[in-house]
Amino acid sequence: MWFNKTTEDVLTLLNSNLDNGLSSEQVEDHKSKYGLNKFTTKKPKTKVQMFFAQLNDMMIYILLVAAILSAVVGETSDSIIILIVILINAIVGMIQEAKAEKALDALKELSTPKALVKRNGVIVEIPSEDVVPGDIVIIDAGRYIPCDIRLIESANLKIEESALTGESVPVDKDSGITLENEDISLGDQKNMVFMSTLATYGRGIGVAVATGMDTEIGKIAKMLDTDESEQTPLQKKLEQLGKYLGFAAIAISIIMFVVGILQNRDILDMFITSISLAVAAIPEGLPAIVTIVLAIGVQKMIKQNAIIRKLPAVETLGSVNVICSDKTGTLTQNKMTVTKFYCNNNLNDIENLNIDDPVEKLLIENLVLCNDATSSEDSKTGDPTEIALLDIGNKYNLTKLDTNNNHPRVGEIPFDSDRKLMSTINKYSNESFVLTKGAIDNLLNLCTKIYLNNEIKDLTTELKDSILKASYKMSDDALRVLGAAYKAVEDSTALTEDDVEKNLIFIGLVGMIDPPRLEVKDSIEICKTSGIKTIMITGDHKNTAFAIAKELNIATDLSQVISGAELDKMSDEELTNSIDTLRVFARVSPEHKVKIVKAIKSKDNIVSMTGDGVNDAPSLKAADIGVAMGITGTDVAKGAADMVLTDDNFSTIVSAIKEGRNIFNNIKKSVIFLISCNAGEIVSLFLAILLGWAAPLSATHILWVNLITDTFPALALGVDPGDKDIMNKHPRNSKDSLFKGSMFTLIFNGFLIGFLTLIAFVYGAKVYGGSDITLSNIPDKILIHAQTLAFTVLSSTQLAHSLNMRNESKSIFSIGVFSNKYLISSIILGLLLQFLVITIPPIATLFGVYKLTLNDWIFVLLISLVPIIINEILKIFKRSNEKKVRD
Structure with a gap:
């Protein structure tokens, strides 16, 4: 050390x-x-690595197995279609990740800073990486x-x-x-x-x-390298779903194969049928649909000033229930600003300053003239505190340039950390003014008089107490307090340095702080309504942090604030036990931030961490989703984050959370729709084989429905208009199943679609084969007609069912049948494609289907309306139950 x-x-x-x-x-x-004074960084991912990373998913593994099995049993076209789906999914994910990295690179500064060093007795300027x-x-x-x-x-x-x-x-x-x-x-x-x-x-x-990796910043870089990325809630749910579907497909295939053998069916036929059932159990289009829906969400987020670096980050935001936010530059403006002033024995907001009052005007002139910074619209240089003082002068048209021209500086005593004062001597008409600013305790000791209500008066003990009381009040509000004093001298050249800061006349005080962003308070209030807790993590002192937190309604009591030094004395277990009561963490290190994020996550929270500094990078990576600032954020922070805000606006996070919640809901609709449709296929095949009937559907029919008929409505549900009241609801529990509250809908509609498909199969067999036909031994021509009806009803009932999925309790008529134009278009497209498959002879031969009559189409239309009618009736009961719960 x-x-x-x-x-x-x-x-x-x-x-x-x-x-x-x-x-x-x-x-x-x-x-x-x-070594050189630079960081050792990991090589960026190549396009090939990004591509193969997209394939590392349980659903993809299952699809690959399905493709291989399809090829084994001679269903080459099925195998090719599945592989195309896998390819599309990987390419979309790879393109999005590459786009995000490219957008992030555009934010980086390419300049290399220089360093002044003394070598061989001579001062030389060298690139910073050559410093040793x-x-x-x-x-x-x-x-x-x-x-x-x-x-x-x-x-x-x-x-x-x-x-x-x-x-x-x-x-x-x-x-x-x-x-x-x-x-x-x-x-x-x-x-x-x-x-x-x-x-x-x-x-x-x-x-x-x-130098390099041994610096404090280098240590942070090491932390980023060792911290492994975790799966998002959606990735975990989809992986779990993939496992369940995989086991279900294997179990169903084995059961059906055994049943067929016991029924003395042909072994090869039963093997092909079992594979058909396995294909039916797996929603082949699901990975691609989820990827595309997330990609669409990413495009929406770009329009809302957010760059998403990885697709799942969109959905993760929707499940966030704790936002850990850096203070400086994220909740605050990262710009010291004067907010209070004390003059004429009165403490007031700076907006109420009267520039026509001689005392108040002299206070501002003092702060502008006794100042070495510069501040204009084009550039700001110097100490942020001094820039803040110049900004107040600019606000009241007392610019540094004009004020210096009117009252040129003829002498000065620079700021000194021991004196904590700075003094300048400026010309005022026929005399000179000594203008002094600095720490109030030191300044008051040098003052003997006070400029009060345009009169010079003795600085009595009572007046001193009043000044100190105002100073303490500002300090209690975490304001940085500066005092101003002056004295007039006829001949400044006769002044010795020791005489300059003696017998001063007190003018007033100003208090400044890095203030909260204007829009942040409303955003935090929205978060509270949405069940999202906001926690401030900062390197600032306890009082400063609490003052900002109190103003933003993050914390209400000092007991909710803890410092880094206090954190060091706590074990991980003690921190975890008290984490729910803490709202502000002050004076913390990068290691502390990671410790805090992990403690919050240990309580099964989904944590977002926002920040812009290098010190935020490890915690950005440790959080479920890291959000970096694009303008003020360092390259290290951007590199560690999952999302980068191009406008540095905390409110953009709230918009992202809203978007994320809607995207998750839409993905859930798509998943439940696809699985309920697949359940319908399983039910129809399972029951038919169990009853000893001929297969109502072929593997080609099932694959067509899964990849074409189902996919377009599922995609349309993925971009369903968002719920306007989504931010009035609390975040979902990360442990909740993807099917929570929807299992009945899934199972009921799966059985309904399956039964309707079997009804169509039986109807086709009986109408075209006679009422006495045996369903276990149907002639090929009649079987094709019956399968065609079952195939068409399966497709049309699933298309109709997509309308039910838009809302589980609201009627489609109340939310607007045509409010999702993409869904209506997908239903029309699905019906058109189904018609073409059955009508065009070469395609009909490929699918093994028969051209339907007008009566067949009327039957299909009527039976397809059944899911809508039954679900609308069920929704009436659901709304009634919801009303009882609310009442």
Whole structure:
């Protein structure tokens, strides 16, 4: 630990020299020992790797087995169709993942920062990757820190560390401190500066103590490499479903084969029939449909300013019930802003400042003139605190350029971390004003008078108490407080440095904070209504974090806030037990963030983590879904995230959650529709063979229905218009089955479709073969006609059933029969294709079907309406029960 060693010890350990730096020979030696100052990263996935990753799925494995079995029994066309489905699924997934990576690459900055180092006694500028441990590094304002550095000299040095620690304001650094305590957080290591942070003020010299993967940021990169990705809730459900369907297909095939053998049927015929049943049990189009529906959701999200890096992330958002959010830049604007001021013995909001009042105007002029930053529409440079002061001047048309022209600076005493003050001397007509700003405690000790209601008065004890009371009130609200004072002098050249900051006249105070984003409060309220808990995780101090959390209604009491130091004293079990009562985690490290996310996940929560800094990256990856900011987010954070927000807007997350919930509901509709249809096929084949009948359907018929007739309505259900009230409901439990609340619908409609298919088969056999025909021994010509009717009824009843699936309790007439134009189009297309298959002779021969008569089509139409009529009646009872529950 370099922070608890003296500078002499550090230089000795690294064999370095402050005056001359490293020699060329030492640099080469250190390069070979420590390597280049850059991260070792994993090779990006190739297109081929992305393609094969899409095939690593239980449903795909089952489809491959089905394709092989189909080929074995001579159903080559079935095998080819299944393989095409698998191919389409893999290509769609691969294209989406590649697109997301390309979009993410476009957000990355390509510039490589430079570093100033002393080598061979000469200061040289080199690429940061060439810095080695032992290098003497020169730090000045505006320069990024190239590696981890132990400071040797510092002068008013301030470092912006928000990307690493989450701290919203620059941190004062002091090379003269030697920290003895070993349990000091990164944010409190005042004698160290870290790679990728930014010097905003002052200057410094230090010795490089860690480079590349050994830096604090490098350690975070290592954490990202070792943290394995987990399956999303939908992936888990579909894998589970695949296993069930696979076992069901095998069990049904074996049972049917045994039944057929016991009935003395031909072994080869029974083997082919058993394979048909296996095919019937598996919804071949399901993987492709889920992939396409998710891909459509991704396109919707892009329009809503979100880049989805992996398809399942869309659905995962829909099941989120805890959002862990970084504070700085995510919940807040990442921009210090003056919100309060104290003048004329009155504490007020900055919006109420009266620029025509001489005292209040002088307060703003003081803050603008006694300032080394710049702030315009085009650029902002300098310390964020000073930029915030200039922004207030801009708001009241007291720009730095104009104010400096009117009152030019003729002298100054720069800010000093010991004095905590800065003073400038500016011309005011025939005299000069000493303008001083800084910490209120130090400033008040230098004031003897007060500028109050346009009069200079003595600064009495009572007035001092009033000023301090206002200061404490602002501090209690986590505002950073700065005081302003002045005095008039006739001849500024006669002033000695010791005289400048004496006998000052107090003007007023300002309080500033990194304020919440305007839209965030409403978004958090929507989350509460939706059963989603928002938790703030930040590197800021406890009071600052609580003030923001309280304003956003995340936390109501200080007992809901815990610091990183307190976390260190808790075991994993203790944290898990108390995690439900905590809302704010302050002053935390990257390791803490991962620990917090894992503790929340241990309570069976689906966790989203949002952030923009390097320090957020490990927790972004550890969460069920990581959401990074696209504008302010670091490349490391974007690389670790599942989703990147291109507008850095917390409210976009709420839109994404809404979209995700609707997508899950639509996927659920598609899955239940497909499986209920497949159940109908199984029921019709199973009962027919059990009763000793001839097979009512061939394997080709089943495959056609599964891949064509069912697929288009299933896709249309996947893009069904979203439920307007979806955000008034709580998130689903991640442990709940995919079929929760829908099992009755699935089983009932499966049996209904199966029975109707058998009725059509019997009807065709009896009408065209006579009432005394034996169903176990039907002549080939009559069998083809009966199978054609069964095939057509199976197809048409499933198409009609798709309308029932739009809502389990609402009537299709109340939600609008034609409100999903894609579904209506798919039903029409399905009927048209079925008609063509039966009507066009070459295709009819391929499918083994017969051209139906007008009476046959009337029968098909009437029987196809049965599922709609029965389901509409059932929905009346469901609505009645729902009303009783609400009442």
